[in-house]
Amino acid sequence: MSTFLHQRQQQHLLANPYPISPGSAGGPQRSLSPFGRTGLFVLLSLMVVLGILFPWMRVSESLFSLSDASISKWRDYTLAEAVSFVAKNGTVIVCAVSQPYIPFLNNWLISIARQKHQEKVLVIAEDYATLYKVNQKWPGHAVLIPPAPDAQTAHKFGSQGFFNFTSRRPRHLLQILDLGYNVMYNDVDMVWMADPFPYLQGYHDVYFTDDMAAVKPLNHSHELPAPGKKGRTYICSCMIFLHPTGGAKEVLKKWIEELQDQPWSKRKRSNDQPAFNWALNKTAGQVDLYLLPQVAFPSGGLYFKNQTWVQETKGMHVIVHNNYITGFDKKIKRFHDFGLWLVDDHSLESPLGRL
Numbered sequence: 001m002s003t004f005l006h007q008r009q010q011q012h013l014l015a016n017p018y019p020i021s022p023g024s025a026g027g028p029q030r031s032l033s034p035f036g037r038t039g040l041f042v043l044l045s046l047m048v049v050l051g052i053l054f055p056w057m058r059v060s061e062s063l064f065s066l067s068d069a070s071i072s073k074w075r076d077y078t079l080a081e082a083v084s085f086v087a088k089n090g091t092v093i094v095c096a097v098s099q100p101y102i103p104f105l106n107n108w109l110i111s112i113a114r115q116k117h118q119e120k121v122l123v124i125a126e127d128y129a130t131l132y133k134v135n136q137k138w139p140g141h142a143v144l145i146p147p148a149p150d151a152q153t154a155h156k157f158g159s160q161g162f163f164n165f166t167s168r169r170p171r172h173l174l175q176i177l178d179l180g181y182n183v184m185y186n187d188v189d190m191v192w193m194a195d196p197f198p199y200l201q202g203y204h205d206v207y208f209t210d211d212m213a214a215v216k217p218l219n220h221s222h223e224l225p226a227p228g229k230k231g232r233t234y235i236c237s238c239m240i241f242l243h244p245t246g247g248a249k250e251v252l253k254k255w256i257e258e259l260q261d262q263p264w265s266k267r268k269r270s271n272d273q274p275a276f277n278w279a280l281n282k283t284a285g286q287v288d289l290y291l292l293p294q295v296a297f298p299s300g301g302l303y304f305k306n307q308t309w310v311q312e313t314k315g316m317h318v319i320v321h322n323n324y325i326t327g328f329d330k331k332i333k334r335f336h337d338f339g340l341w342l343v344d345d346h347s348l349e350s351p352l353g354r355l
């Protein structure tokens, strides 16, 4: 995978010897129309700054595979711009994706397009290759929140790179809430089978799903469940819906704090999920939490491992998560086996098309 990435970048560099877009320095000068002494001074300072920045920009830009000038604008596309572009009814659906996960992204998008919610999807690209690829096929639907994590180390489940990568999630979500939007976060190894929005009833601060595999009664409570063996709950950080309320922001801030207090260690090989659960535990008293129904949002440990249950609850599933398994190939095979790998035969339904 990394060799592949490297080759692609080489090709783009060769194909494009002049990677700087000609318009990139035009913006700031336009605002200096009343040309007094101050204006002149500002202009001079600007020239000095540009003199320093330009050589630097040339180097940093040539590192990335900018194959044409239109692409370079995505590098400066901000989260605020992106969210206001994709949001519908004040709501966005986000995921965070690095290049190896693009096939999963496409699979997830097809399932969302079938529920007619794809227009509010914003892909948070965790590397520049993903940013350019998605925006090339589907302009405006990907944003990169700098700094991009190190692509070579971010993919292996349980690694420190993976921890660093997932640690960015609560920050991204908090920024979106601060901009005033409702946000749904999904991992891209999920598939929508029905529209989840009717399940986001009431106006609670945070909605989430249980990651346990044990079958619960259909009428289980919507409260935060009791802690399990490790003293904490097993709520999934894979699917979260938040309203832009003080309570929801409190949970995200606590989640960020918990990640800082319990950094990755070789022994624990953790991801961001335990920290999310501690954040829920510590804010439970002050925040309005809502556990979504298991039958609609089953974990992979239930959906893919208990066919009796799947038959019994046929027609009631809304979003299925392909977890309780690790490795790209195993995940893809399992989606295949269960008829949920849509990219082979249905790629035309994806806003990204065939990739």
Ligand SMILES: *[C@@H]1O[C@H](CO)[C@@H](O)[C@H](O)[C@H]1NC(C)=O
Binding pocket: 088, 089
């Ligand atoms: C926005 O909300 C209105 C009223 O709730 C609903 O009828 C409409 O379908 C929604 N539009 C989208 C794009 O979700």
Ligand SMILES: *[C@@H]1O[C@H](CO)[C@@H](O)[C@H](O)[C@H]1NC(C)=O
Binding pocket: 150, 153, 160, 161, 164
């Ligand atoms: C993860 O983040 C820590 C702290 O910011 C940093 O020291 C470390 O080098 C990063 N590791 C990887 C593999 O990205």
Ligand SMILES: *[C@@H]1O[C@H](CO)[C@@H](O)[C@H](O)[C@H]1NC(C)=O
Binding pocket: 217, 219, 220, 221
């Ligand atoms: C679920 O239904 C059972 C049987 O009708 C009942 O005993 C139980 O109290 C209900 N649980 C909840 C949380 O409503």
Ligand SMILES: *[C@@H]1O[C@H](CO)[C@@H](O)[C@H](O)[C@H]1NC(C)=O
Binding pocket: 224, 225, 226, 227, 230, 231, 232, 281, 282, 284, 285
């Ligand atoms: C939080 O975790 C502690 C320690 O496991 C537990 O005693 C407590 O009941 C939990 N609180 C909630 C609201 O789940």
Ligand SMILES: *[C@@H]1O[C@H](CO)[C@@H](O)[C@H](O)[C@H]1NC(C)=O
Binding pocket: 213, 214, 215, 306, 308, 309, 312
């Ligand atoms: C599988 O589902 C059935 C039907 O809901 C349930 O009775 C059984 O306990 C489940 N098996 C396991 C191993 O959880």
